[in-house]
Amino acid sequence: MDIPFTVKLRDDTNLYNAKVGIWLFLGSEVMLFGALFSSYILLRVGAPAGTWPHGLLNVPIGAFNTIVLIVSSVTVVMSWASLKLGNPGKFRFYQAITLLCALSFLTIKSFEYRDKFTHYEIWKTDGTRMTGHIEGSPYFWSTRTLKDKKLDQVVFHPDPHHYAEPVQRHEAGGGAEHEGHAAISVPASEIARLSAFVPAHSTYFAIYFTLTALHGLHVFGGALVIGYLWGPGAKLWKTDPERFTNRIEISGLFWHFVDLVWIFLFPVLYLL
Amino acid sequence: MQPTTTETQHHAAHGAHHEELGFWRKYIFSTDHKVIGVQYGLTGLLFLFFGFCLMLLMRWQIAYPGKKIPIVGELLLKVLGDEMANGGVMQPDLYNAFGAMHGTIMVFLAIVPIAFAAFGNFVVPLQIGAPDMAFPRVNMASYQAYFMGGVVMFFSFFIPGGAARSGWTSYSPLATLADPAHHPNGQTFWILGMVFLITSSLLGAVNFIATIIQLRAKGMTWMRLPFFVWAQFVTAFLLLLAFPPLEAAAVMQLMDNVAGTSFFLPTGLMVNGNPPPISGGGSPLLWQHLFWFLGHPEVYVLILPAMGIVCEIIANNTRKPIWGYKSLVYSVLCIGFLSFIVWAHHMYLTGMGTKIATFFQTTTMIISIPSVIILTCLFISLWGGSIRFNTPMLFALAFMPMFGIGGLTGLPLGFNFTDLHLHDTYYVIAHFHYVVAPGTIFGLFAGIYYWYPKATGRCMSEFWGKVHFWSSLIFMNLIFQPMFAQGMAGLGRRMYDGGATYAGFDDPALGVVGVPQIFIDMNRHISWAAWCLGLAQIPFIINFFLSMKQGRKVTSDNPWESTTLEWQTPTPPPHGNFDKPLEVYRGPYEYSVPGKSRDFTPQSESDKH
Amino acid sequence: MNDPQHVAKHVKTYLVVFGALILGTILTVAVYFKHFESVALAIAIALIIATVKASLVAGFFMHLVSERKTIYVIMAFTAFFFVGLMALTIWAMNDSPAMSGSTQRAPHPVAAPAHHVP
Numbered sequence: 001m002d003i004p005f006t007v008k009l010r011d012d013t014n015l016y017n018a019k020v021g022i023w024l025f026l027g028s029e030v031m032l033f034g035a036l037f038s039s040y041i042l043l044r045v046g047a048p049a050g051t052w053p054h055g056l057l058n059v060p061i062g063a064f065n066t067i068v069l070i071v072s073s074v075t076v077v078m079s080w081a082s083l084k085l086g087n088p089g090k091f092r093f094y095q096a097i098t099l100l101c102a103l104s105f106l107t108i109k110s111f112e113y114r115d116k117f118t119h120y121e122i123w124k125t126d127g128t129r130m131t132g133h134i135e136g137s138p139y140f141w142s143t144r145t146l147k148d149k150k151l152d153q154v155v156f157h158p159d160p161h162h163y164a165e166p167v168q169r170h171e172a173g174g175g176a177e178h179e180g181h182a183a184i185s186v187p188a189s190e191i192a193r194l195s196a197f198v199p200a201h202s203t204y205f206a207i208y209f210t211l212t213a214l215h216g217l218h219v220f221g222g223a224l225v226i227g228y229l230w231g232p233g234a235k236l237w238k239t240d241p242e243r244f245t246n247r248i249e250i251s252g253l254f255w256h257f258v259d260l261v262w263i264f265l266f267p268v269l270y271l272l
Numbered sequence: 273m274q275p276t277t278t279e280t281q282h283h284a285a286h287g288a289h290h291e292e293l294g295f296w297r298k299y300i301f302s303t304d305h306k307v308i309g310v311q312y313g314l315t316g317l318l319f320l321f322f323g324f325c326l327m328l329l330m331r332w333q334i335a336y337p338g339k340k341i342p343i344v345g346e347l348l349l350k351v352l353g354d355e356m357a358n359g360g361v362m363q364p365d366l367y368n369a370f371g372a373m374h375g376t377i378m379v380f381l382a383i384v385p386i387a388f389a390a391f392g393n394f395v396v397p398l399q400i401g402a403p404d405m406a407f408p409r410v411n412m413a414s415y416q417a418y419f420m421g422g423v424v425m426f427f428s429f430f431i432p433g434g435a436a437r438s439g440w441t442s443y444s445p446l447a448t449l450a451d452p453a454h455h456p457n458g459q460t461f462w463i464l465g466m467v468f469l470i471t472s473s474l475l476g477a478v479n480f481i482a483t484i485i486q487l488r489a490k491g492m493t494w495m496r497l498p499f500f501v502w503a504q505f506v507t508a509f510l511l512l513l514a515f516p517p518l519e520a521a522a523v524m525q526l527m528d529n530v531a532g533t534s535f536f537l538p539t540g541l542m543v544n545g546n547p548p549p550i551s552g553g554g555s556p557l558l559w560q561h562l563f564w565f566l567g568h569p570e571v572y573v574l575i576l577p578a579m580g581i582v583c584e585i586i587a588n589n590t591r592k593p594i595w596g597y598k599s600l601v602y603s604v605l606c607i608g609f610l611s612f613i614v615w616a617h618h619m620y621l622t623g624m625g626t627k628i629a630t631f632f633q634t635t636t637m638i639i640s641i642p643s644v645i646i647l648t649c650l651f652i653s654l655w656g657g658s659i660r661f662n663t664p665m666l667f668a669l670a671f672m673p674m675f676g677i678g679g680l681t682g683l684p685l686g687f688n689f690t691d692l693h694l695h696d697t698y699y700v701i702a703h704f705h706y707v708v709a710p711g712t713i714f715g716l717f718a719g720i721y722y723w724y725p726k727a728t729g730r731c732m733s734e735f736w737g738k739v740h741f742w743s744s745l746i747f748m749n750l751i752f753q754p755m756f757a758q759g760m761a762g763l764g765r766r767m768y769d770g771g772a773t774y775a776g777f778d779d780p781a782l783g784v785v786g787v788p789q790i791f792i793d794m795n796r797h798i799s800w801a802a803w804c805l806g807l808a809q810i811p812f813i814i815n816f817f818l819s820m821k822q823g824r825k826v827t828s829d830n831p832w833e834s835t836t837l838e839w840q841t842p843t844p845p846p847h848g849n850f851d852k853p854l855e856v857y858r859g860p861y862e863y864s865v866p867g868k869s870r871d872f873t874p875q876s877e878s879d880k881h
Numbered sequence: 882m883n884d885p886q887h888v889a890k891h892v893k894t895y896l897v898v899f900g901a902l903i904l905g906t907i908l909t910v911a912v913y914f915k916h917f918e919s920v921a922l923a924i925a926i927a928l929i930i931a932t933v934k935a936s937l938v939a940g941f942f943m944h945l946v947s948e949r950k951t952i953y954v955i956m957a958f959t960a961f962f963f964v965g966l967m968a969l970t971i972w973a974m975n976d977s978p979a980m981s982g983s984t985q986r987a988p989h990p991v992a993a994p995a996h997h998v999p
Contacts, residue, residue: 001848005486013951017406020482023952027959028516034963035517063910074899077942084888200532203553256942263934267927271913513962561970612962625976
């Protein structure tokens with residue numbers, strides 16, 4: 001038994017099955033990310049003035065990752081075009097770049113994550129707050145860690161600016177007048193709360209990690225599919241080239257969508 | 273003619289090839305839509321029974337608060353321990369867990385899988401003349417995801433701390449903070465289970481829509497689709513677009529639960545007088561919005577397939593065309609469309625502003641119009657028909673007034689001023705159970721009795737079917753009718769002691785304060801009716817299994833003399849469904865067409881001969 | 882869209898779109914580092930550029946500019962419900978005396994109430 005229209009286009013819709021399927025799936029993906037974006041807006045609008053962190057992410061790295069994804073998107077569509085033009089060699093070349101891009105995106109992202117896990121904020125009992133690094137760059141410390149480790153002080157390298165300060169973001173210009181990285185010692189008794197920039201830090205980091213991790217999973221999943229079609233799955237080209245080209249188109253549509261989500265994620269999370 | 277013959281032989285050879293599939297490929301990891309439909313159906317019925325049993329136990333606690341549960345009490349004590357069933361008495365945590373899981377199981381593990389996935393899988397490809405679903409392997413994955421979700425939900429009863437206990441709606445912050453002693457706790461399992469179930473529904477929905485768009489047989493235009501297919505089509509869209517926001521919400525609640533975030537936990541939250549170690553800044557209402565964005569379309573996911581089934585059966589058993597086929601189709605499209613913009617009528621009591629409340633109240637009133645149109649069309653279809661009162665038809669006929677009661681009693685809940693009084697009382701329970709229990713479930717029973725001969729080649733017993741029907745109808749009403757009265761008297765739902773705490777007393781100045789005793793005493797009558805309803809299902813269970821072996825064999829492929837395509841296949845339909853390619857020449861309900869020799873004209877019958 | 886000549890023409894479009902996307906990204910970052918006086922303006926510019934970029938990807942890489950009617954219908958539904966979800970939720974949150982006032986911003990500085998009474 002064969003399912004009709006797996007390759008051939010249906011007369012009235014002019015589509016093959018998988019194309020309808022992937023667009024429906026993308027529709028549901030739009031709603032998934034749409035709900036998260038809505039949540040972002042509500043959390044952000046609902047946050048009291050001065051509590052929403054900004055400027056804590058590395059913009060050049062984010063921009064670089066954006067370009068990585070854009071490049072991968074072009075190579076995906078070029079690989080499909082190469083197949084359409086009957087050139088499987090070029091297809092392999094372009095998809096190899098796509099896979100490299102996917103890999104570097106995830107690698108860069110994981111380094112960004114690691115940076116956040118060693119970056120801290122301290123809420124002091126007198127109401128002041130500061131961000132910075134703890135001596136030795138430990139991961140995932142929290143207020144409880146102080147109790148568990150029975151520490152009576154923390155050696156802290158504060159950042160030149162706290163994000164809630166009214167100072168303009170870039171006026172400082174390198175922090176010459178601030179002793180940004182001089183270590184100070186903060187007694188544990190003065191620490192009301194200590195948190196790394198992990199999801200539990202604030203709703204900002206909660207939504208940042210949720211959105212980027214979910215997006216990262218999509219990148220990973222897409223890369224798996226593309227990798228399969230690039231490797232063992234490519235055998236289909238010999239027996240059924242049209243169907244194989246369709247598969248590349250479908251995986252490409254998903255990949256473009258992942259790119260498209262990032263195009264919004266970058267300004268929303270890094271810049272605003 | 274020569275090519276046709278070869279093709280048939282070719283098909284036959286293919287069929288023979290598929291016969292060789294081993295047990296595992298044929299019944300467990302099958303990609304055949306009919307087998308998957310049956311898998312969904314059996315698993316769903318199992319969960320329907322399980323969810324029902326949870327409620328039967330809860331009804332004991334409601335009717336006889338604090339008394340030891342007879343027979344089952346000892347068992348609960350042994351399995352769940354002192355904390356949950358001390359001395360065989362249902363403890364508050366267990367009551368809450370059973371309540372939450374009753375709702376979750378009934379909605380997500382029983383009704384949706386049976387109504388949408390089981391009937392949809394079995395019937396839709398047959399009715400549109402397709403050899404299978406568009407993506408058979410995705411179909412299999414969908415069932416497996418559902419099964420995994422079911423396993424996760426079921427096992428959550430046995431983990432330390434027990435299953436989720438914050439209602440099927442899992443409102444935050446309660447859901448996140450209800451069981452801080454255990455990690456992972458029942459709520460974690462609930463969320464993980466939901467992620468599986470949502471994934472399953474999404475895969476299913478993609479598959480259904482693609483199948484209906486792409487695989488309709490030649491000549492099967494949109495306006496020739498049986499109404500059941502239309503209902504499934506709209507249902508699939510609801511699942512496709514309404515479920516992802518809940519998936520997003522589930523991910524966020526999972527983060528709250530596991531990673532200590534505060535998506536739904538507000539600033540200034542206190543637990544037992546202490547601030548919990550969280551950042552705050554979240555919004556509990558956000559969860560409610562995202563939940564009900566799914567939750568309300570979900571109501572239509574539950575009811576539309578049943579409407580579709582009922583419509584098929586009514587057309588078949590009145591032996592005349594459905595009155596207003598086009599009205600039905602446009603109404604169901606309207607419902608699908610509107611169901612996305614009514615959700616916040618579940619949230620009037622959260623302190624909504626008047627403007628937004630008015631908006632949602634208006635859309636809610638508007639959505640009742642297409643529902644009434646559908647019901648009216650079905651009622652008018654009965655007019656002047658020579659009705660065959662067989663078991664499926666009895667269930668289908670009962671569906672209409674039952675759903676009517678359920679729907680109309682929903683209007684006072686849709687108005688925000690009456691909702692203030694009725695919200696979270698037994699009135700709400702009565703309302704939505706009338707829609708889902710004697711409504712949808714009756715529709716499902718009708719479908720089971722109706723399509724059973726196609727699936728098995730044997731009929732279910734008419735006599736026991738009628739016993740099942742009449743007893744179910746009576747006890748359903750004895751259960752849910754008094755609840756309207758209880759709710760209007762102010763009896764709140766989800767009460768561990770059945771509302772005894774709020775029992776009324778005579779105040780010399782004020783008269784009776786609280787819920788008058790008579791409404792609390794009704795709990796006992798309701799509970800006895802519920803247990804009797806349990807007994808009333810025994811004929812069905814026996815009938816269902818016994819008929820597979822001993823039921824009357826059908827003598828034709830089309831025992832009900834129906835017009836739609838599913839009856840044009842061999843019985844039971846083989847892998848690939850149809851013996852020969854078929855073409856559709858007419859609409860779905862051409863019964864009693866004047867001038868024809870038979871009172872039904874199948875869709876695939878050409879006018880030429 | 883399916884014959885080779887057509888595809889060859891498409892390839893050129895892809896490269897142009899690619900250039901536009903890179904340009905858009907650079908522009909976004911440049912605007913960010915220029916930091917405008919008005920935050921609202923900066924947000925608006927960033928989102929407009931993002932929308933344009935997204936439309937380019939959807940339109941040309943995903944071929945939405947020349948898709949079939951069925952796909953358009955599916956995406957139109959999605960867009961409608963997406964807007965419904967976002968707009969109605971935000972509206973509901975704003976038109977909520979309890980939420981926009983005290984509950985969500987509980988530990989506000991003491992000066993806050995004075996703000997409402999000029």
